[in-house]
Amino acid sequence: MLSRALTESSLRPLPAGAAELLRELDAPPRLAAHLRAVHDVAAQLVDWFDGRLELDADAVLFGAATHDIGKVIHRDELSGPGHRHEPAGRDLLLSHGIPAQLARFAANHASWAAPDITAEDLVVSLADKIWKAKRVPDLEELVVARLPGEPWQAFLELDDELTRIAATADHRLAFQSAFPV
Template sequence: MPSPILRRALTEPGLRPLPERAARLLEDLDAPPRLAAHLRAVHDVAAELVGWAREHHPGLAVDAEAVLFGAATHDIGKALHPAELSGPGAEHERAGHALLRERGVEERLARFARTHASWDEPGIGIDDLLVSLADAIWKGERLSELEQRLVEVLAAASGRAEWEEFMDLDDACDRIAAGADRRLAFQSAYPVAGGTESTA
């Protein structure tokens, strides 16, 4: 049974709720409340990015379900490596992917647990780039190389000049990053461990 604090992190108003399947996985794992809050923040941004992509690139083949589920579970491996919630580490990436696959999540949805930090590798597509971008700008972080890679993909798909795509994406990122303080406050309101409330 999930802790009451975890349940609150999954249901408190302020950010979009996670996809039901992702929320159930976190409950089954009795995941750290801060992890659930972080996943909601990144998922919320991913939903904004998917909406932006649909509006500005209606012909672009974005798998919205995959992007949203990927954002909602990209760090799920931190339930197994909780030290990586408050410190560096990449063990959660492989562990999260394995965990999702063991629980029957298809590769199309599970892959983001291992690709969200590998956006500069060959074969990374638009869906993976959107999850990686959401994982950066939820806290106001701008990664110029990641954004440039996305610009290149958008320009190739649209036939527009890269500078035009850059201007549109830059505006969207500025707008989304402006909400970083609110999302950071939401995340920090929840403890890393499930037993006590955070005073941060």
């Protein structure tokens, strides 16, 4: 079932290192499906931001592909609320040799208001919300503030892109729901 979550669907495949780690950890299929959905949206956002916002695309894509990996440990958070998976995910990635600059996404994907937040962090957080068509005005405002040009114009352009991505959320939600927790 995990193999299906990692390979089926029109969603983009995860980076090889992330997929290998999920296999090694025997991750729940639902988690793998979720990570693919968020990663796919992150890839769309990276493409859209190209030329608008300087990003380390590989970091964003790896971060999106592993942001919830701590749910391998805290499986109750796959179907319920909680934040224990965030520091646990960072620690898990570090223990598997993932550099701190990539492991950080697991710990900070829900804390976009931190003073040292990067553009990459914001894009991972944004992907983790918009994949299911959830709009978070405070997060979107932080992203807009980093875009060049007039803020109102940047907002309108970002809003159009997020609306486009949100329109296909049902496909991603159905893909994730097809796999057991």
